[in-house]
Amino acid sequence: MLRIRNPILVRLLSSSPASPIFPPHRLLSTAAAAGPPKPSFAIQEYLVETCGLTRARALKASAKLSHLKSPYKPDAVLAVLAGLGLSGADIAALVAKDPLFLCSGVDTTLGPNLAELTGLGLSRTEIACLVSLVPACFRCKSIVSNLPYYLSLLGSYENVLRLIKNNSSILRASLAKKVKPNVAFLQDCGLGACDIAKLFIGVPWVIGMKPERLQAMVACAQGLGIPCGSGMFRHAMSAVRFHGKEDVAAKLDYLKKTFRWSDAEVGIVVSKVPYALVRPKNMQRRSEFLISEVGLEPAYIAHRPALLTCSLEGRLRPRYYAMKFLKENGLLKRDLSYDTVVKFTEKVFMEKFICPHKEAAPHLAEDYATACTGEVPTRFRFA
Template sequence: MLLLQKHILLLSFRPRTATTLISFPHRCLFSNTRFPTTTTAAAAAVATSASPLTFAVEDYLVASCHLTPKQAVKASKVLSHLKSPSRPEAVRAFLSDLGLSHADVAAVVVYDPLFLCSEVDKTLAQRLAELRDLGLSPSQIARLVLVDPARFRRPTIISKLKYYVPLFGSFETLLQALKNNSYLLSSDLENVVKPNVALLRECGLGDCDIVKLCVPVPRLLTTNPERVKEMVERAEDVGVRRGSAMFRHTLLAVAFLSKEKIAAKVEFLRKTFGWSEDEVAIAVAKLPVVLRNSQDRLQRMAEFLMYEVGLEPEYIAHRPAMLTYSLEARLKPRYYVVKFLKDNGLLKRERSFYTAAQVSEKVFVEKFINPHKKAAPCLAEDYAATLKGKVPTRFRLQEPRTSSNSI
């Protein structure tokens, strides 16, 4: 009887010892795991080894995908179902083979966390093969992944590229547009993009014109066709007809501007420059982009051109290109040079300021600076000062003389 009691007592101590030895927490890319502390559960744990470890998504995103902790927290919310790193690791290997850097991979995961859940063999490798069949190089495919990882995973990207690449003339040109608006890859080709392209062609625009229009403003292709029709009507309302050389520029200027904003800008131009309705129409027809200039810029232009240079409103209306030039870096410096040359009899009076304003910098120096080096040796220096915003009180005909007493 005494031996039986001792045996029972020894059995009661063994599970506690086992529990103490295996209850230390284990951390890596996995969450903590503690074994049960009851006698029966502890014995079962020893017999069947440890329970499966849980995949810690946040830790993996930081350690392997190079996300910041804040980015990892946000991305992990849609990746909580992952139980192991096997599929994300396969995806990372795929991206690495494409030539993507650690920073690129992080950008892909931040943009589209579910990319890590892609099946490499059934999805990514298949997409890669299809894109290569279209003639894209690995580097081009890598850049396409970076533009829109989510669309890359979908088979519809192939039909989109088959349509867009010929339209834009090259993959590189298309890529420029995609960087401005990746919705090109998600928009409905049949019901949105193609009707918009057809309408632009009806306006007399060739594919080359459409590309020039839609690379800077690709939303014209992805916007509801009814809205694009309204934009075309607004372009016609400002006095530029379809098929004219300036229609593309006009459409670019009025795109996404409401009728009210266009009317307000037209009224501002009329009052600021003292133009009649016909003169406003002439200026806008010649330079549609004037409708996008800020009121402050237009006000400063009007004050300089009319009150300092002395140009008539009608003269400006027929030469609105002057309104596109920089006031500080072009118009003012060149005006001071022309005025100085005329005041000192070095330039024919009939030589217009507009002629000096519109030529390139190289031509301006050759025509208005270099020929007068002997008569005005300081002209180049004074002109350079005006380009830096240091407008001299007056231009100089000669170098200042050094007093003999200063030696």
């Protein structure tokens, strides 16, 4: 909780959220009217007693604010934040996140930015959320200039907020050099406004990357047989993000050898599960288990690539051993394919294959739970 000793600020910070917050000059002059600053100003104490930071956080934040000689600027900033309706806890979190926000120029940057956002039609609550999310951006003069474009591009403030949460740098990205050329390129690739919005929200780092890099990544994704408009496209972009053509080719070759796939089969897998390219070496153990232990044919796996997205320790192995136990002990009414068994949700799997056998196999649930932790029991007990 904010503990303000300045009586003017106490009234400002405890006022109704419905009170007007503009113009900021009045908040600044009101805070200043409380009287001249005290001879000595202990920033660490100010952060604890006025901003509500813990001692540990105040100590860390004070290193960036050692140049402050009076509470004049911080008091004015706190008054503006309170006028936006931020609670004491919200303000403490904001200051801890960006201590330099207390040095913002209310007249030169913070106030004008807030006024322009209000002019765009954003409510007090929406502005407060934005300030809390990206406080550092409000210390710059460029935050508002990019926002109208993003609102138009993404269709709503909620979508813009989702994008900013994952990539706050877009508010300072160059529209002319990066964002607009990237949008134009994606439109040329056949993506509509809705598709582009979904892509940027799902893969937020794409929007502000260098156009030539984006074009190379799209070409690489398309080379894997994944068109721009497909549901797998954003996953493909993530999969090839840090890799060039040669690196991707090497990963494809590794997967082919590991699972004994043909060119066509590895193409099927990657087009449906681009994730397989991200960590191909993790596929070695999956291959050994699925082919050598479970006995699946490479082609079977290739046409059911979802198997590669499941946890080896958490799902693939435990379910295989549970089903093997049930079959060997005559408790399995019908023989289901391994792929079908793996697809069941955990709740359904328990209801169908574990819970019904509490009497016939009292240790089955315990052994299955143990297997799901990654520790495969030496045997499934039967009593």
